[in-house]
Amino acid sequence: MIKILLADDHPIIIKGLKQIIEEEDDMKVTGEAKNGNEALDLMRKNDYDIAILDITMPKKTGVEVIEEMKYLKKKIPVLVLSVHPEDQFAMRVLKTGAKGYMTKESAPENIVDAIKKIINGGKYISPTLAEKILSDINSDRDEAPHETLSNREFQIIVMIASGKTLKEIAEELNLNIKTISTYRQRILEKMNMTSNSELTRYVLDNRLMN
Numbered sequence: 001m002i003k004i005l006l007a008d009d010h011p012i013i014i015k016g017l018k019q020i021i022e023e024e025d026d027m028k029v030t031g032e033a034k035n036g037n038e039a040l041d042l043m044r045k046n047d048y049d050i051a052i053l054d055i056t057m058p059k060k061t062g063v064e065v066i067e068e069m070k071y072l073k074k075k076i077p078v079l080v081l082s083v084h085p086e087d088q089f090a091m092r093v094l095k096t097g098a099k100g101y102m103t104k105e106s107a108p109e110n111i112v113d114a115i116k117k118i119i120n121g122g123k124y125i126s127p128t129l130a131e132k133i134l135s136d137i138n139s140d141r142d143e144a145p146h147e148t149l150s151n152r153e154f155q156i157i158v159m160i161a162s163g164k165t166l167k168e169i170a171e172e173l174n175l176n177i178k179t180i181s182t183y184r185q186r187i188l189e190k191m192n193m194t195s196n197s198e199l200t201r202y203v204l205d206n207r208l209m210n
Contacts, residue, residue, distance in 0.1 A: 002119055003047065005031040007039035007065070008054040008081065013104065017052070017111060024112055036060025040068055048076055050118055052111075055082040055093065063151050066097045077118050081107055084209070090125060096151060100124030145191050146208060153190070154208075156183050160196055161203035 004021060006014050006029050018029045031046055033039040035058045043051065051069075053062035060068070062080050069076060079100040080093045090101035099118045102110060106126065114124040146154065159169045166184065170177040184196075193199055203209055 002027045002049045002115065003030045004028065004115070005033065005039065005042055005046075005048040005051040005076075007033040007036070007051065007057060007062075009034050009057050010054075013054070013081075017107060020108055020111060021115070027112070027115065034058075036062070036065045039065050040072075043069065043072055043074075043076060047074065050079060050115060051076050052079045052081060052115075055080050055084065055089065061155065062098075063093055063096050063155075066093070067151070070097065079111075079114055079118055079124065092147075092151065092154065094123070094125075102126070144206070146202070146206065148190050149187060153183055153187050156180065157187050157191075157199055158203060158209045160184065161200040161209055 004027060006017060008014050008017075011034070014032055014034075018032075021027050021029055031042045031048060033042055036053075037059045039051065039053060039057070040060070042048075051065075053065055055062040057065075062078075062082075066078055066080075069078070077099040078097070079102060080098045081102055081104050082089055082093075083104050093101055100114050100123055102114055102124065103126075110126075117124045146157065149157065155173075156169060159172070164172070166177055166180045169175075170180045173180070187199065188194060191199065191202065193202070
């Protein structure tokens with residue numbers, strides 16, 4: 001029996017995916033979490049064969065959970081679910097350590113196949129994304145400015161673009177406002193920009209947020 005942890009802050013998503021998964025005789029959702037901290041706590045206390053994580057959960061994002069999982073005794077393969085476009089987020093989470101990436105729109109149709117592929121030691125991405133990756137390799141594409149950002153910097157640039165103040169970002173991430181200010185300055189330097197409005201325009205133009 002494949003034991004699965006589902007983590008998403010939307011109960012309807014969990015309910016729907018659970019129903020699809022448990023139609024399979026050899027799969028069972030044995031853990032449910034509504035945020036990143038709960039997901040990590042369950043991983044420490046229980047055994048799972050795979051974790052399916054939303055990328056934008058409260059308290060800790062899916063990416064942050066994957067990073068902290070590196071310190072767990074048992075390495076659990078992760079499939080990331082997201083409402084964000086594949087071409088902007090998939091490579092980032094795969095580089096962090098996820099074994100697969102899937103949009104929530106495609107999940108009902110493909111999640112069982114993705115679980116099986118990952119459990120058998122493979123990685124899951126959509127055929128469309130695989131084709132794009134090959135195209136980028138063949139065209140020797142230059143790295144986009146936002147791809148030079150760390151995961152935390154990328155998280156903060158998206159939050160800035162959503163209109164949140166540095167104080168609000170600090171409170172949400174449980175960090176000092178001076179730390180957030182330092183991150184912002186580092187982001188501006190890496191992106192060769194000078195203002196939040198420039199960052200926001202870039203995020204919107206490149207569809208980095210839903």
